[in-house]
Amino acid sequence: MQNKKLNIAFFGSSLVSAYWNGAATYYRGIVHALSERGHQVTFYEPDAYERQQNRDMDDPDWAKVVVYEATEEAVYKCLTDAGHADMVVKASGVGVFDELLEREVLKLQTDHRLVVFWDVDAPATLDRVHNNPNDQFLQLIPQYDMVLTYGGGDPVVNAYEALGAKKCVPIYNALDTATHFPVEPAPRFACDLAFLGNRLPDREARVDEFFLKPAALEMNKKFIIGGSGWGDKQMTDNVQYVGHVYTNDHNAFNCTPKAVLNISRESMARYGFSPATRVFEAAGAGACIITDYWEGIDFFFEPGKEILVAHNGADVARIVADLSKEKAKTIGEAAYKKVLAAHTYQHRAEQLEKLLYAKVQSSNKALA
Template sequence: MTRIAFYGSSLLSSYWNGAATYYRGIIQALAAHGHHITFYEPDVYDRQANRDIDPPDWCDVVVYEGTPEALKRVAAEAAKADVVVKASGVGFEDDVLLREVMANAAPGALKIFWDVDAPATLAAMQANPDDVLRRMLPDQIDLVLTYGGGDPVIDAYRGLGARECVPIYNALDASTHHPVPPDPRFDCDLAFLGNRLPDREARVDQFFFAPARELPSLSFLLGGSGWDAGAVPENVRCLGHVRTADHNAFNVTPRVVLNIARESMAAIGFSPATRVFEAAGAGACLMTDYWEGIELFLKPGEEVLVARDGQDVTDCLRALPPGRDEAIGERARARILSEHTYAHRARQLDALLGERVRGAEAPA
């Protein structure tokens, strides 16, 4: 049994924490391979007051106070693990946590940095030669795992000194995201779910608000935190934070569900958001903005609708014939179930970890 210490933003709460469902899917599926995982998360940003799940039976969860003293206490726990993982975007003293966790790791432990926002992390390292992660990559980090990014991210990490970089893409947890009956609360022609973020706003205006203005007779639904309900078109209804428990109904009920990549993710490509798999797993008719590599996950025109700009979104909504949305959703669900579940990702990751843990133990 491999003991894994995982330091991330939150497993228990998706509140201002887009990585939550990714962590849940990966860790639960990995635990099924016999690994014992302890997830350490700080009590910050009101996440613990907005939990989506109780502590699960497939992972131990340690919630620590957002203080330097508590951080050092949990970082010391890394010494007990065979594999030590520090994720990006934990939300409290990330640089300090990275240094402490890796310094406390046992001499033979596999030390991993898991990047759930590679464009932002790479930009920070490229702009600052003294960036903490950049200085640690060559000799203090054994392996970099990423949320996505394909060859562009792999090449960028290697160029900055990483020994090895492997994408572990988002996927579907079919036990959590699946078809459910429609819910009148989410009835609309086009729905988008995403928190308001600086490098997402302009693209949301282009791909979502502009079509809403062009199609005043259609209804649009906006879910996510941070949006100003008074500043959106009149036919856009703002829901605020949508609980994970409501995601299936949010995906199933609208005629079309829209995915909009953040600008940095779209520029790199090969970075499907968790929402892509959640929506497809529920059987939604998914429309996404264009990014390179879409066809690796879903076939454009048959399993997903692709829009290169807001006009494409508008034209598609006008032309989409009755019944085609359901057919697209059914094909997408079948493709994702056959190739892109967290069980698929866990098999990849289990083999990756097993090979490297065995390699580290061999000299001893």
């Protein structure tokens, strides 16, 4: 069993488009690393939210991508097709027919097939079910062989297990070394501080505090914001909005500024232990990262040496005002060494593989 290579059916938002899809780079890193370990992944994604019209990659050679129409008929056809797999994954936030998929994937569960729920936004999912006792997902949680999460640490694990999950394990996001690495600076991204993130209700107030407020306090510094949805946001004159930044520009976006800013969504900051994928992407490009505070930062990077931590916008302004190019370079290099040593998707895939084998051996599953 230890040498068994798995055939995995994965229902997610999108592997080939990061457009309104913050989980894309997480999926790519995990799936690519699983492929390198000999496992086969078929990724089922809906044609929705103009993602297919805004692809930032072709179908990869390390996964089979099945794009289906956003119809019930197409979903059921994919579910039938997924019956060939050793393991079926339903990710959160597919975007269309999520409730149907949450329910129907469980019908594929057998003594020989694991069915796993993979929550890429556990704080939002947990808030949803805690606020709605009639949510069908509450009855489904105990039926999955396991729940995997994008992050969240003990608070998320304890919350899921309290809801009856057989097992809940965080598989933290990480660095995809094939995609994110140091490159030559790009003049269009030159600034003192850059932030990349889509405009979301759960993030906007924290962007106001940790990015726009420091920009207003440090008018002699240049700030850049990238991501979808900020076009009509009021900003000071020293802030430049560069729109959606495609994945193939992320390295230059991270390498060029003196520092890059990570701002957690409110729910992820509240649960803690939820570093955004962009933290690892930026570290993989050798960037000097300033992050808003959340519990668990030191589980991933050493504050002050590998990452700079701000508790509010005034902290960010002070850090930007005092940060020399030399100090920024030293911190960026330290983060780069740490992420290569401990936080690549190869590390995560190895963890996942051991977890799956242990689950199979401790249950009546027999993936043989």
